Amino acid sequence: MTFNILAVGQSGRLEFEAILLAASLRQSDPGFSGQLYIAEPQPGPLWPGDPRMADRSKALLQDLGAQILPFDSRAFGNAYPNGNKIEALAVLPEAPFLFLDTDTLITGPVSAIPFDFTRPSASMKREGTWPQIELYGPGYVQTWKALYDRFGLDYASSLDLTHPEEYWQRHLYFNAGWFFHSSPKAFGSRFLAWSKSICDDPPEELVCQELFPWLDQITLPLVVHSLGGGRPGPELAALDGSATCHYRTLPLLYARESDHAVAVLEEVARDKTIRPTLRDWEAMKAMVYQNKGRKARALFDQNQLPHREQVIRNTLKREGYWLR
Template identity: 55%
Template sequence: MFFRGSMSEVFNIVIVAQAGRLEYEALVFAASLRAKSPKFKGRLLVCEPQPGPKWNSDPRMGSEVREALESMGAEILPFANEHFGQDYPNGNKIECLKVVPTDRPFVFFDTDTLVLDDIRKVPFDFDRPAASMRRESTWPQIELYGPGYHATWESLYRQFGLEMDSALDKTWPEEFWRRYPYFNAGFFYHRDAAAFGARYLEIALGIRDNRPAELVCQEIWPWLDQIALPLVLHSFGGGFGALEDGWLDGRTTCHYRVLPLLYARESEAVISVIEEVTAPNKIKKILKNYEPIKRMVYQGRGKKVRALFDQNDLPRKEQGIRNRIKKEGFWMR
């Protein structure tokens, strides 16, 4: 067990990057890791899908971004898509784990994440995996006469031979969505990437190909990775309470999702970090090729987005923030 303020054991960080938005986000992530956690001793592993029948075009990153990532110490790990790809790129975070070395624990992050502080301070227990609690009630969507939250989630736990009772957060009442184990897949971690990835794949494919009757009216796209994740965490003894709130998606990292949302709702400290790490000319000349960073960060559109909102009185739902930004013509991703 690691106590507050102690350093976690050495671990690797895993992200997925490919041509387009993710390669530029990966570059910003790497720059923030280097700037804010310079004593991080693990490896930054950038998993890259390779061309194949699951892709309509070449998903590999451009040479300029690749070279910049490697100059920051990142290692590029190619992997092949056997089950997901163009139709469900979220599946990359599942399939990439098969190529991640198992000599150390791993922490996976979505590329649209900023490192804000020393990542080594986070008290990871790699034998009790966790994921992001920064989520909304996006799944399941309960129909008037259909199964409720309990029956829907219980059908999945039953399908994979897991008991659900100990996975619940019983501080919330029956049939309230927060009682049931649902996470944002923007980060997750475990001791063994191969074992975690294999189980994640097994459960995701099981839901995709053989969903229980209780899910017949539920849309599983694009939520499949987040539907499967709670089952994976629970199967390894993790889930609610495995990581104290406030470390990730808090004071140590920020999963900003898209740049307009970052400027609309995140703290001034987060904005300072993204503007700091994207400022050096060596990285700036590459990031200018990506319109959202060019316009939001370098040309000041982000400040205009921020001026639309009172950060102490934001719309309760993310969709309300999105709608206001779109109405003003500032939405980009």
């Protein structure tokens, strides 16, 4: 099965993460037959500066087999950088695709995963970050149903009835760290139109809700459901499992991810062709090349991690290991 992979790279941390993603794909899945695209926002009125990656980084990405895909930000830009993943879909060639957040490490053969690209899905590696229910405000049912009604969707069929009515996991909610579909045009145009609708004219049930930075994760389940998709089945367990690691930050990778993910990171980072560039990333320099990551990892029992990510973050910050 051939499919493309899309990630977003831009000036700063994301360009280094993109290099790490491309290098880990080449190492962990040498049989991958699709194309890795790194979408790059271009300068324009929605960016106060130049969001493009350094020429050195782009050349290295191309040496690693990636193709740079320029796109113009017409809806979000600097005001909502998460919107890059929505707008970049418009320039992706029409073929089955897997979107990955740039802070993802490839740890196994993604090409061996039995995707059904006609049934889109997305990452369940999430917490109940949205909506935040106010004491006298609309509950989960009212809030989510208002969104399904806005776009003429069947709300009831999206529910996981194994959970109580006013519990967040009853409702379709994803992390936008990965998602896939057969058509970037169909998926992307709906993702963009519905995100703008929610942003510009939210239903009254959302009056107490923060839309940023959650807008992509608010809209994503609606798009997935509308295109005949839903929660990922066991056949996709390698995503956020043996094939990919959405690490978020290098300190979090060391704190909570598998020994295998740490080993892949350190092996890729030792590659002499990418090491000089990666050393310009302060977090990589400190956590990998100066061995602070191993010291941070020793603070945690990976078999008994805190349930909430914020507890891990606070520990890393307190001990001086919070770097991005």
